[in-house]
Amino acid sequence: MKLLLIYPNWLGRSGDYCHVAAKQLGHESSLMWGSDHEVLTIAGFLKDKARRLPFIASTYRKLEAFILNKRIIEKVRLYSPDIVINNCPSLFSETIQEIKANSQCLVFWAGDNPELYPSLINTLHIYDYFFAGAPDWISDEIQFLLKNRAYYLPYGCSVDVFNKSTLPADSSKRYGAPLSFVGARYSDREIMLSKLLDFELAIWGWKRDNVLRRVYQFVRGRQRNPIDDRYGIGSYTYTPKLNSAIRGSYTNNITANMIYNASSIVLNLQHPQMITAVNSKTFEIAASGAFQLFYHTGDMLGLYDKDTEIVCFDTIDDLRDKIRFYLKYPDERRTIADRAYRRTLSEHTFAHRLRKMFDVIGG
Template identity: 25%
Template sequence: MAQISSIGTHRPSEEMEQGRQDGFRTGFEDGYRLGQCESIKQRTATTAPVWPVHALFVETGKGFPYSPLDQAVGQSLQSLVSKLTIVKGTDPVAEIAAAIRPDIVIVLDGLQFDVSHADAMRQAGIRTAIWMTDDPYYTEMSVGIVPHYDVVFTLEKNCVELYRSIGCPSVHYLPFCASPEQFQPVNTERGRRKDITFIGSAYYNRVRYFNAAASYLSARNTLISGIWWDRLDRFDLLKDRIKLDNWMDPQETGLCYNASKIVINMHRAHNDPEHNRNSFGVTAASPNPRTFEIAACAAFQLCDVRDDLAFFYKPDVEIATYSSPQELVEKLDYYLRHEEERREIALRGYWRTLREHTYASRLQTMLSILFPFGAF
């Protein structure tokens, strides 16, 4: 009797069946997350009024990593004012302003912008404003710059009184935020995914934390990316998890945030003796741009405590926080084991970001301050 072949009729192996189930579950979870994010995006969408003003926007012109800021501010202003002219800080700005007579000149950063242009524009009766992007880390330089402008905006709450004390009559707290076009929820390749991610430079306050957490981080699927990380005492333990001297653009950074179960956010210290020019000793209270950018990806973040952070996100509701190396490790371990709680916090942070912490929202606030009684 001829044997009957079993080829093509055997049942899938247990490994194949498990793989199918895992793939289905992962695909469902990814799709469910993106569906929730899309629902939030649609429900928070608003149409901003257009201000009938001509704004001249002076980009930093400093290249990366400032170019994404130039782009985000420029794109948002384009949709908020009836006419926008964009120039670089290296252009003959005062001559251009004298020729086109804008209603307002908005300078971003200004640390490398010749203040003689600001003086010339003010002498010509053209209003000027500056948005300081690196406060309070370079106050030795900024105190010589801000008095040359009619209106000063700073992303650091504690710099407001400093600038008022040196004679600036109009100083306003306007923290940074996120660009939903640059940072947004996306699906990511499985091979890119990490348990824990940190992106940023190895300032010494960060080195202290990562030295203390090295054993825990080395035992997890961890990514650390940035300059100076060979400063770590335990660099050899973590070196296969570190992309040393690696700079990421917003697209790559956003992909890393989306691919991570937990993103660590840690601010630089206001009193770093090597990398700051803050001899005025202004402490830092306000959240950094990464706080908003991580949240704009609907990614879960563990953020070190800052005095003003709770004004932007509710701790343990829209963001998770830590205040010591030990607490950082404890919360990393806790949230890696509590996926649903992690996801819900991230989604609430995403909602808050789209409602309140975008460049469109910040620039609406700026325009309201600049033109409190309407455009003219």
């Protein structure tokens, strides 16, 4: 089959992983970025800043959206794919109609709660199938719009990127810590991590607090983000006492894998929209062979066995007790991490997810 994948260009790189998995399954695949959030290059950094400054952000984003949608239409007309998998919630209605007219099957695979994006809800009826990264995102309205063709399908991991690695001594020292966290900075995470500084905590993915950053935040103003607004997590304070724990800002997944391999315990702090589901990081940490403590309040949805494959916590006191226990008993850590590792490789790669998707749609 010919697949066209449309993904946002962000640090998670799930578009890359689906693209590789599709080829591994013997399909022809083409990947397009439906939005551009690459920040690890100079050009990407400048684009990112342009989107955020209030006096140019609106005009810049409209121009960027117009160019991206135009490119997608040109691509789908030329490529004529059998299946299109879209992960961008803000494509124009005209673009989605054009994709539909030039393909055999149009799929949306949601990595965020679709209710956060009115433009997506307004165009879901155009799609043939909808797959959600969390089961509670599939509302009665969505099932009605999709004529009962909405399904739960979590993301997975790429074992080409996340895997067990033997690091040189200098890399182990650089990336290792008794307790590590890799992820975006949100106010709820600041509160939790500020209570763990006595455990030699290492934080990756954050910028240190300083006067220049405070001035920039003041000039930029409050950023409107539907996810942050919905869950109340966007008003980070840049707590100075966390500076000592911050090891690096932008962290790609190659580096993240080294961090996981070099750390005794990896914290997996769920985003509030995923608190009853299982996020991609769960699979990625497990695929690296690392032991994780997972902030999770629901069951594991049949993906892992709770506490024997993935150890969960739901309060800061529970977390602190488990950190102390598992730092003291490394053999127990390794046994649990190894079970999660084997389960992940046998059930939770992106190739597994695409097979499941194609079974559902008959591809």
